[in-house]
Amino acid sequence: MMRSFRTLMTSLLALLLLYLGACTTVQVQSALKSPGNLSSGENVVLLSNFGSTRDFDDSDVDNCIGSSMRQANPELGFVPARLFRENLFPYFMPGTTPHTLEDYKNVLNKAEVQQRITSLRVRYLVILTKGGTNTDWHGGIFCGAGYGGGGCLGLSWWDRRSELDFAVWDLQNKSFSGNVQASAAGKGIMPAFGLPIPIYSPATESAVCKELGARLAELLGRQE
């Protein structure tokens, strides 16, 4: 009786310690050379990049940083990714998106491209260069069932890390403005005393999106 009580207390203590460590921490780094030059009427476009990651499409990028940028600075103007791609075809398709400074200069120096960019009034292009979420599982949960019923016993926890990296290009000045990146790490816990129930699940991706959006809105949104 005493031994089972001790085992239960040890388990609860381990669970409490894990719970205390179960939080999401976010780190944001930005290196923009020339932030804060967005004039009124000028717009920002947010794009995904299949050459870097296939996990995010344009709507994912908009849902990720677009919504928090709008929330942080409602005066920011955006050109929808689809409209930008339609106007700039054949450039900025999955297989024709520029990657290097040289590629961008080659594309942006074309008169037809500049004309379309000017008509859309796009100043900054924010394009995804790296993104993803990794989850490592630990522990174990054992489940069993018999004639009298069934259940699970054990403890699982997982480390989740999300990372996003965006490049910012000044399309009017045909220059690279810099990078903004963020990563978030968190631990999730799922004890099983009968049924496995997650008591904490780290929302690392949404934390990264929120922080990045707020930082980009702050950096790009300063009026001249």
Add this chain to the structure above:
Amino acid sequence: MKTKGFMVLLIALNLFAAGCSVERSLKLDARLPLPPAVKQVPLHIGVYYSPEFIDYTKKIEFIGCGPSGRRDSYGIFFIFPVGAASRDLFDQVAAGMFAAVTRVADPSQPFRDASSLDGLLELRIESFDWGTMCTKDYFSTLKFTANVRYVIDLYNSGGSSVASMRVEGLGIEKLKPCLVDCKESLAVERAMQDAMAKFMIEFNEQPEVKEWLSTRKAAGGNP
């Protein structure tokens, strides 16, 4: 439209339950809403589409995602009319690239008649593939993937081959539940547009094409 989509889904589920298969022919329209952002070459180009090219269709089974990325077959087949949709898109692409474009019914005819064409482009579909990708997590999500590869041959006004280009396009789209006014290309239109975009950019960069363009421009072209 809503009723139609719902009926297709309902019929597919009923047939699946009954152990039958269902076929669905997609309507593809990969045409661009705006002219491409490229400088036109002042030449008159003929474009030839063979009957095999225009009639190119492919029937592929839809494989869905079960728990933890399991691959599930539902007996649903999609028919992709890739040839006709590629012709419509290439008409638009060629019109954006060259000052004048004429469709040619017989590829040997314009050159025999010493016509005003500076050159002739002929398209072939080398391969087309379509499928699904499933994530490995328990509530596995699905993405459609499409891959199309074209071979585009350029002939000079004498009927000799100038260059042969191979371009490949990739399309990836997430499965989006939709019952009203659905635009169902399942990533195929994107793959076609991607391949054509590569063609437009790479065409002028081919050494043989560069040489041919310089001789045609020097001769004044036939815009």
